[in-house]
Amino acid sequence: MPSRSRMSLYVCVVLLGYGCTVSNQITNTPRSSIEQRLLVRALERALANLDSRPFKGKTVAVDFYGLTADKDFAKEFFTAWLQSQGVRTVASADQAQLHLKVFASALGADQGQSFLGVPAFTVPLVGFVVPEIPLFKNIKHAGYAEIKISATDTTTGDFVNESAPATGRSAYDDYTVLVLIHFTRTDWKRRPGVWWVTDDSENRIRASLAGRERRFARLFAYYSTDRGDGMKLYYNPQSRAVIAKWMLDECGAKYEIVPIDFTKQEHKTPEFLKINPAGKLPALVDGDSKIFEGAAIRLYLGDKFPEANLAPKIGAAQRGRYLSLMVYSTSQLEPAMGDALLKVQPLPQRGWSEFETVKDVIEGELGDGPYLFGDWFTAADIMIGSMFIWKRMWGTPPERPRLEAYVDRLLARPAAMKIGK
Ligand SMILES: N[C@@H](CCC(=O)N[C@@H](CS)C(=O)NCC(=O)O)C(=O)O
Secondary structure, eight states, X not given: OOOHHHHHHHHHHHHHHHHOEEEEEXXXXXXXXXXXXXXXXXXXXXXXXXXXXXXXXXXXXXXXXXXXXXXXXXXXXXXXXXXXXXXXXXXXXXXXXXXXXXXXXXXEEXXXXXXXXXXXXXXXXXXXXXXXXXXXXEEXXXXXXXXXXXXXXXXXXXXXXXXXXXXXXXXXXXXXXXXXXXXXXXXXXXXXXXXXXXXXXXXXXXXXXXXXXHHHHHHHHHHTSOOOTTEEEEEOTTSTHHHHHHHHHHHTOOEEEEEOOGGGTGGGSHHHHHHOTTOOSOEEXXXXXXXXXXXXXXXXXXXXXXXXXXXXXXTOTTHHHHHHHHHHIIIIIHHHHHHHHTTOOOOGGGSOOOHXXXXXHHHHHHTTOSBTBBTBXXXXXXXXXXXXXXXXXXXXXXXXXXXXXXXXXXXXXXXXXOTTO
């Protein structure tokens, strides 16, 4: 007689064998609270891209047009924003200097879903309903707002100004991941947390996960999403391509390594120069996109893999500081460190500070850490951290203690860059 656990395993196998499905669908639904938040965020971001200066200090009357049920809310929201920008609004066009026609040509939220698992179905004859069992489910919600203002003079009726369309986007994704692990029934133990396991398998799992359960679940999530299949990283283990590889691995990306042999000048062949005209590594090819310069690769991947959460999104308050640190890394830190290691006297006219000053800046940005954005590890840590990791490998005397501790923390990450591998 099969045990209960075996029976349930049989049921799973039978269901998977017959009912497993992968589906992709886009739906439009009445506004859920997620969609409401997405709309408001997209609207805020579109407004942040609008130039209110032509209307500052003026008295305006607003007519708002939108092909959407959310138009009344959007009108009030827009009017409040105008007022916060120092624009006076009045209800009647007679009392206004300008008449603003505001077109919300797009204001909506979409939802896309991909599903891997057993869909809900009714067992024939018995009528028993088996509920949906997701092994993996990825729901992507996206908000979009586009706004354009056309202004006329209320006295003369003359057309005064038309703004360019300002757009805002927002996103919210959620995943369901079911991890099935089968162990023997003997010596079961309940541990706070997640697992029911036997003693020795528990030790093995705990050792390999070591507090990274969330990361483990994320790996499963990526399994069914776009992990960049088909991307190619042109690579040599003795080059800056190891930093690009670190970023790809932190993203959970799927990619192919194309080895480049420097001794055979493979990075100067006509084919490679079509990918990177500078004839250097790293270079990344993603479909029709060819990306060269390490910083560009990190920026590209940070945006391509929003699930990996390695970059503040466009429109987020931290985005500006993030971009600054990304660029600072190659335009100041790298050449300043190069000067120091090669004992070259830096010239301020060349656009970067001397290494000690750069270290002051980075220590200041790091603060109490552990990363440049506090607890949040981002691509900026890969950019800046990789330089100090590389410096340590160069074999120079230890850096300032705070920077050394930062390097230790970064090297403890499983995906951290490995020179020579
Ligand atoms: N700023 C470039 C530097 C690229 C670079 O200098 N790469 C070196 C390897 S670390 C290279 O390909 N050197 C070979 C050569 O220039 O011939 C980047 O970050 O991508």
